[in-house]
Amino acid sequence: MADDTTANSLITRFKFQKLLNTTQQGCRIILQGTISDKPALLLAERGAFSTDNAYLQSFSRLMSHVKNLGENDIYRWCLANSMSENTVDEPTPADLKINLIYPCTEKHIRKYSFQQARVVLETPSIYSTYIRPYMQLCREEGRLNWVFNILDGKAEQENVLFRSKEAKADDDFLLLPDLNWDRKTLSSLHLLALVQRRDIWSVRDLKKSHVPWLRHLRSTLAATTTTLYPGGEVETDMLKFYIHYQPTYYHFHIHIVHVNTEASGTQAVGKALGLDHVISQLENLAGGAEAGMHQVELSYTLGENSELWQQVFAPLKEGKTPAVAGE
Amino acid sequence: MADDTTANSLITRFKFQKLLNTTQQGCRIILQGTISDKPALLLAERGAFSTDNAYLQSFSRLMSHVKNLGENDIYRWCLANSMSENTVDEPTPADLKINLIYPCTEKHIRKYSFQQARVVLETPSIYSTYIRPYMQLCREEGRLNWVFNILDGKAEQENVLFRSKEAKADDDFLLLPDLNWDRKTLSSLHLLALVQRRDIWSVRDLKKSHVPWLRHLRSTLAATTTTLYPGGEVETDMLKFYIHYQPTYYHFHIHIVHVNTEASGTQAVGKALGLDHVISQLENLAGGAEAGMHQVELSYTLGENSELWQQVFAPLKEGKTPAVAGE
Numbered sequence: 129m130a131d132d133t134t135a136n137s138l139i140t141r142f143k144f145q146k147l148l149n150t151t152q153q154g155c156r157i158i159l160q161g162t163i164s165d166k167p168a169l170l171l172a173e174r175g176a177f178s179t180d181n182a183y184l185q186s187f188s189r190l191m192s193h194v195k196n197l198g199e200n201d202i203y204r205w206c207l208a209n210s211m212s213e214n215t216v217d218e219p220t221p222a223d224l225k226i227n228l229i230y231p232c233t234e235k236h237i238r239k240y241s242f243q244q245a246r247v248v249l250e251t252p253s254i255y256s257t258y259i260r261p262y263m264q265l266c267r268e269e270g271r272l273n274w275v276f277n278i279l280d281g282k283a284e285q286e287n288v289l290f291r292s293k294e295a296k297a298d299d300d301f302l303l304l305p306d307l308n309w310d311r312k313t314l315s316s317l318h319l320l321a322l323v324q325r326r327d328i329w330s331v332r333d334l335k336k337s338h339v340p341w342l343r344h345l346r347s348t349l350a351a352t353t354t355t356l357y358p359g360g361e362v363e364t365d366m367l368k369f370y371i372h373y374q375p376t377y378y379h380f381h382i383h384i385v386h387v388n389t390e391a392s393g394t395q396a397v398g399k400a401l402g403l404d405h406v407i408s409q410l411e412n413l414a415g416g417a418e419a420g421m422h423q424v425e426l427s428y429t430l431g432e433n434s435e436l437w438q439q440v441f442a443p444l445k446e447g448k449t450p451a452v453a454g455e
Numbered sequence: 456m457a458d459d460t461t462a463n464s465l466i467t468r469f470k471f472q473k474l475l476n477t478t479q480q481g482c483r484i485i486l487q488g489t490i491s492d493k494p495a496l497l498l499a500e501r502g503a504f505s506t507d508n509a510y511l512q513s514f515s516r517l518m519s520h521v522k523n524l525g526e527n528d529i530y531r532w533c534l535a536n537s538m539s540e541n542t543v544d545e546p547t548p549a550d551l552k553i554n555l556i557y558p559c560t561e562k563h564i565r566k567y568s569f570q571q572a573r574v575v576l577e578t579p580s581i582y583s584t585y586i587r588p589y590m591q592l593c594r595e596e597g598r599l600n601w602v603f604n605i606l607d608g609k610a611e612q613e614n615v616l617f618r619s620k621e622a623k624a625d626d627d628f629l630l631l632p633d634l635n636w637d638r639k640t641l642s643s644l645h646l647l648a649l650v651q652r653r654d655i656w657s658v659r660d661l662k663k664s665h666v667p668w669l670r671h672l673r674s675t676l677a678a679t680t681t682t683l684y685p686g687g688e689v690e691t692d693m694l695k696f697y698i699h700y701q702p703t704y705y706h707f708h709i710h711i712v713h714v715n716t717e718a719s720g721t722q723a724v725g726k727a728l729g730l731d732h733v734i735s736q737l738e739n740l741a742g743g744a745e746a747g748m749h750q751v752e753l754s755y756t757l758g759e760n761s762e763l764w765q766q767v768f769a770p771l772k773e774g775k776t777p778a779v780a781g782e
Contacts, residue, residue: 135533136521138557144512149569152719154503155482158567159511168557169567170515174501175534176481176640178548179474184486188469188497196462206462207502210550221505223537223550227498230465230490240485240496242476245714246692249731365573365772368756370724387572387725387756396718397697397729404576404754405728412751414741424739427731429695429714445692 138163142170153390174223195222204228243431247398248441250426255332258440262452263329263378275379278302279324289319290352299341300324303352306383308394314361317386321349328380331371331401334410335420342407345382353384362386369403370395373426374436398429465490469497480643480717501550522549524638527601527611531555532634552637570758574725575768577753582659585767589779590656590705602706605629606651616646617679626668627651630679633710635721641688642715647708648676655707658698658728661737662747669734672709680711689713696730697722700753701763725756 141163148158148169156173177183193209207222229236250259266272277283279302290303305311306318323345328334334342350364370383372394382403385395393399406421413419430437443450468490475485475496482501489495505511520536534549556563577586593599604610606629617630632638633645650672655661661669677691693714699721702708709730712722720726733748740746757764770777 135523135526135531135553135555138531138555139515139518139521139533139535139553142515142555144514147506147511148564148567150504150506154506155501157504157506157511159514160564161515163557166558167560167564168555169559169563171554171556171567172504172514173552173554174482174504175548175550175552176637176643177477177484177499177501177550179477179481179484180548183548184474184484185471187471187484187486187499188466188488191466194463194466199462204462204465206466208466221502221507221510223502225500225502226462226466227500228462228465228469228495229498230495231493232496233494236496237475237487237494240475240498244693247695247714248692365575366571368574368725387574391718391720391723391725393718395723395725397722397727397732398695398714398718400724401732402724402728402754404752405724405732408752409736409739412736412740412746414739419739425731425735427729 138168139170142168151390191224191226193222194226202229202231204230243433245429245431246437246441247427247429248437250428252423252425254440254444255422255426258450258452259436260332262436262440265452266378267329272377272379275322275377276326278304279322279326289356292324292348292352298325299344301345301349303349303356303384314357315386315388316390317353317357317362317384318389319353319384321345321382321384323380326379329378330375330380331373331406332422332426333380333420334406335418336410336413336415337417338420339407339411342403342410346403346407349382349384368395370400371403371406372399373401373428374430398427401426465495466497469495477642478717481637481640518551518553520549521553525611525614529556529558530634531557534637554634565760566758568760570760572756572758573764573768574754574756575764577755579750579752581767581771582749582753585777585779586763587659589763589767592779593705594656599704599706602649602704603653605631606649606653616683619651619675619679621675625652626671628672628676630676630683630711641684642713643717644680644684644689644711644713645716646680646711648672648711649706649708653706656705657702657707658700658733659749659753660707660747661733662745663737663740663742664744665747666734666738669730669737673730673734676709676711695722697727698730698733699726700728700755701757725754728753 142161144159144161146160148160150157159170161168161170191208191210195207197205197207206226208224208226209222210224287304288302289305292300294300301324302322304320304322306320309316309318346369350367353367354362354364366387368385368387430441439452440450469488471486471488473487475487477484484499486497488497518535518537522534524532524534533553535551535553536549537551614631615629616632619627621627628651629649631647631649633647636643636645673696677694680694681689681691695712695714697710757768766779767777
């Protein structure tokens with residue numbers, strides 16, 4: 129038995145010593161221990177649910193030890209165990225979090241339904257022919273008014289954490305908390321830097337000539353952020369800088385997050401470009417000062433329900449000409 | 456009973472109709488159904504593990520139905536059920552993914568312990584003076600033997616999903632499942648493409664002259680992956696390609712993930728570079744065929760316990776000369 133090195137036997141003989149770390153919001157634990165007096169690590173992670181129809185049919189019946197946590201109108205939330213009622217006297221800790229919406233509406237169903245994402249490759253030509261005109265339409269429709277109101281000091285001034293006063297007004301920027309940050313947990317700090325100038329709609333407008341400005345901006349943002357949150361929890365080398373492409377709105381802004389923030393889709397390939405990477409890319413670009421990000425390919429993900437998928441990339445995939453016309 | 460609106464009673468009466476969505480790598484399911492003929496949504500999510508000491512003490516003993524998925528040297532991975540052996544005849548689907556590292560080293564323990572991350576900027580000069588020699592040391596120490604064993608057909612051949620036969624042997628690659636993929640949930644598909652050639656240690660070795668090869672590789676990988684998983688769940692525009700820098704091992708490999716995979720740190724700015732972005736960057740680089748990624752700045756995050764932080768970036772931060780000497 130002592131020589132049995134099957135996973136099953138080894139795991140059974142694992143003697144726990146110490147919890148090394150928990151990640152994935154507690155759904156992964158890393159245990160340090162020993163097997164036959166030799167050091168071992170056991171990494172356990174909650175597995176995916178089976179999506180087998182028979183399992184899903186019986187899923188709600190097989191749950192046990194449902195413990196109500198709260199309810200509000202049609203919303204209820206509770207903890208439960210994923211095993212049938214009569215198998216254990218002493219339940220193991222709850223391994224399920226349940227939300228119940230009852231009765232629910234069509235809108236709930238749409239909201240929670242799956243939307244397929246697609247990876248698209250935006251060539252320089254697709255950018256100039258379809259995407260740039262689309263951006264212009266978005267700007268003309270007034271979708272940026274809320275941003276301009278903040279820049280002009282007409283709205284949300286209570287949210288402005290910092291407003292720079294650079295020698296050149298074109299270099300100025302504002303710092304705001306991201307909508308999804310709780311504004312207090314420094315380990316998940318998430319700020320937005322909005323540039324004051326209005327001629328840069330997105331990363332696509334960055335040119336080689338902007339490199340000194342971008343470097344200055346990056347170091348000023350790092351220094352400003354650490355000054356805003358003194359106490360040592362936010363140091364300049366604990367900050368990550370990235371840009372979204374496609375962004376939610378077409379006024380150039382930079383995301384600043386704490387490295388300890390659990391990285392999610394907002395920081396991922398297909399959505400985010402590292403600011404340092406972009407600066408270095410610009411600096412090493414073939415061509416003169418006017419060479420820029422408009423001339424490179426960028427790929428990203430789009431939901432099939434998004435305007436850009438429906439108006440540009442779905443038609444292109446079908447060999448049709450998108451309706452968002454160039455000027 | 457029909458009027459009982461406790462969460463427990465409502466859940467018991469939930470009649471499953473349709474799986475609306477799965478998120479969080481399959482660890483959250485959203486079920487559409489009815490309760491007393493009225494529409495309802497049931498959202499179930501795997502809960503965080505208890506970090507109670509008594510629970511962790513008994514954790515490995517309470518596991519059952521351990522199913523071996525594979526092993527290589529000191530690494531074993533399996534699926535299991537988080538309940539004790541004798542409670543059920545018919546096991547419910549496995550709800551745990553387990554990785555066992557045995558015997559493990561101090562380095563494994565450091566790697567998996569919580570540690571502060573730092574953002575570092577690797578300039579071309581830091582790369583050539585310190586990082587490149589460090590990479591060479593890692594390769595000389597034999598840390599890549601497991602990769603070469605796979606490439607040479609000496610180990611893990613049962614895990615090789617595809618081995619290409621290109622006209623030029625230098626163009627060949629292997630496809631493997633990533634260690635963290637459960638090997639069945641297509642929406643969280645995660646493959647690794649290992650190139651057969653051994654002269655590319657990392658993204659830093661990619662040059663402008665590699666662009667046609669990289670484009671060919673990308674399209675071949677996309678086509679191969681969709682062929683491996685026919686049935687429509689994996690289409691070419693449902694795949695994201697990225698490269699880690701720093702990678703875990705210095706043999707060039709590409710990560711391929713399904714867009715539906717919930718993005719985590721492995722895809723995040725500071726760790727991952729989009730393959731399409733890198734290809735486009737190379738293509739537009741100033742200079743001739745030999746211009747390459749060795750000449751650009753790359754920033755990334757490092758744990759304070761990592762060798763690179765301790766041997767290179769911490770000394771540099773303190774104004775000292777790192778001990779990893781160039782040749």
